[in-house]
Amino acid sequence: MATSRDDSANGKAERVLIVSLNYAPEMIAIGVYSSGMAEYLSRNGVETDVIAARPYYPAWRTYEGWRRPWWTRRRGPEGTRAVHCPIYVPSKPSGSRRILHHISFALSALPVLLWKALVHRPDVILLVAPSLISAPGVLAAARLSGAATWLHVQDFEVEAAFATGLLNQKSLIGRLAERFEHAVLGSFDRVSSISGPMLSRLRRKDVAEWRITEFRNWSDISKVQPVEGVSPLKAELGIDTPHVALYSGNLANKQGLEILPEMARHLRHRTDLTIAVCGDGPMREVLQEQAQDLPMIRFFPLQPIDRLSDLLGMADLHLLPQIAGAADLVLPSKLTNMLASGRPVLATADPDTALGQEVEGCGRLVPPGDAAALARELETLLDDAPERVRLGAAARARALERWDMTSILARFKSQISAVIRDPRPAAEGQRDLRT
Template identity: 65%
Template sequence: MFGLVRSVQVREVQGEVMKLLFLGINYDPEIISIAVYSSGLCDYMARHGVETKVVTAKPYFPHWRVFEGWRGPFWKRRKTESGADVVHCPLYVPRKPTGAKRILHHASFALTAAPVTLWRALVWRPDVVFVIGPSLVAAPVGWLAARIGGAKAWLHVQDFEVEAAFATGLIKEESRTGRAAKAFERWVLRRFDKASSISRPMLDKLRQKEVPEERIYELRNWANLEKVTPIEGVSPMKAELGIETPYVALYSGNLANKQGLEVLPEMARHLAHREDLTLMICGDGPMRDELVNMAEGLSNIRFLPLQPLEKLSDLLGVADVHLLPQIAGAADVMLPSKLTNMLASGRPVLATAHAGTALGDEVEGAGVLTPPGDGKAAAAAVESLLNDPTRRAEFGLTARHRALERWDMDAILGNLHIEFEKLTSRQAALVSAE
């Protein structure tokens, strides 16, 4: 079907207000992970003169259930404060997301998003259709919308979903499903006018998958440096949360199986002798109950729900050390979105990743690396940091400097806006359908 698209109309794009049609499964009011960057990108563009329309899902993450007040089989439209026009589509959300159920989950979003996306492309005629992966299953919808509407098609890869599914065991690589997933990914990646990702090793992955060099663009995640600032002394939130120990090692974010979170209870066991330390897990997701069971009998580990976004800086400031677990094999196919704000908080990061990986490169000099899955080594690294306040402070300064240097939101999104202008002004757009 996609090969039948032909040119029928010419429209000049220069001299008009730029129009951006965004397609992605995660968006505000979700407050963590990819939703933060999707919402931030669209809000920035809307505030800087780009007419922005969004097609997304009803909010469900990280709890893996649709939020209260959003349930039902209908689409919901709203206007954000920035001026972005957002349509939330219904979708299937599995309570316990297995490999097959995740595929159905993403397919259901592609199905319900398709009529809205294609209609907006046909009637509104955007300049750029910007698609976020995940969900890669919905990417053909965005590509077809761009062809129909005479727009440029841009695919931004936050996670290489197929390789992440292999690494976490959700799909077996040599199974029929695995082979089909690889073929589908390869087909999708090579059809977009522009393909971007968030780190240099992930850009190398695009090259390995035969995306032409001239189509590749580095679009890093960012930290909101106005909202996340280093806290001097003790964060006021520490007392609010009832934490009395001098030190806190913090993990905050989604609790899912692709992150190697099993290492956290193991770390807590190896650190049980440190009565001056609380290991705090702040978040929700499909692995929460399992982690609670694994931590049974440990008095030095606490589980808390996600905290309000307006308290993000205070929450991150509670940490003496940030914990960033990751499974082996995933450090080059995904870069945890939570890393940017960890670094912006001016606290050292302990990541379970190898040197030379995407995650290892970003943490180097701003924290320490230990082998994935090795709770004993991670616990020893935490203890070493707690015993060396000078080293912790040096890592923290480097972390904040790195956030300022590499992850400033205005600089990153300002450059993206310029790239949109370059992409759409190269030639007149050919709008086609047959």
């Protein structure tokens, strides 16, 4: 059990160790948020160490220049100390291969974890899920160093694996995974997640109320500005249609991206529309094959981070498909920048889900898997420019209200200090990281 520590009162800098499978230089999804929290802490006087995998996401290929069978140390832009660990990266991540992928990270991270625990003596060790399989190593390192422990749930990876068919819930591996998840969730001093419905799911998994904290994802509003007029990137990519519907991000099975070609078949008559798919991942080849007879769907690589505003501002609206059953297990990280771009979001989710609650009022929702409804709603928005403008303004306001990076990370840092002082407070002393 972690003990109360207050190094700040003794004039010593607080020390945080972050364990995250995904980290910079990955440019999208969880890696962006793990990097952002580490850099913010370091910039604000916290000694911050990171243990991460070698970058591979979203293409599921280890990046060029990183294909070395050993550990790599790197200094981040704000002074963070990162160690990137060698891992197994499957080119086609099935359920069993994903498990091996996560196990390989847990094993290669373990010696670094124990070394950091003994040498650097962190005050808090924070694990980002995925990957829960690294939790035993984190808990062992915390016991060695006397650190408090924090689990931040970006995805409910076990349930997401069931929902996407990667694991069979009734199989032996499925049952063991559920038991392992339950044990892990009950072992950390803090367990945070990124939305109200995901916090409710933690409660249903028997996580004690005093352990639960909300820690939302965020957007660097200063780096994502609404584009007035026509984005210059549109011409650079050779898009000459008046309208663009954009999906940008990871191309994986949990997104339910198969609906996009189905939707496009209902819109063949819209010669004024390009459906732009910008990203990489295991579903890219599948989608390209499904869209062979659909010239309105065009595929582009991920764009550099300094072109993010131009990319998002190229869209008349953003497409955000998600499969049924996953809308309360994950909250797509790409949503933050979609909203910040000042464009409406068209999502496949029910209104009472985490995604549905975030999109309501600044976009449109259709039932998951209903390609015809998605096509109808897209066409309605394309033909109603004033409504797109209204929803886009609401989206930008939502981003400023709920997703501002500075306020969210400032509260996160404050909560880090609180858990160092008292890892196990009374329930009534709990603080949320709400914006």
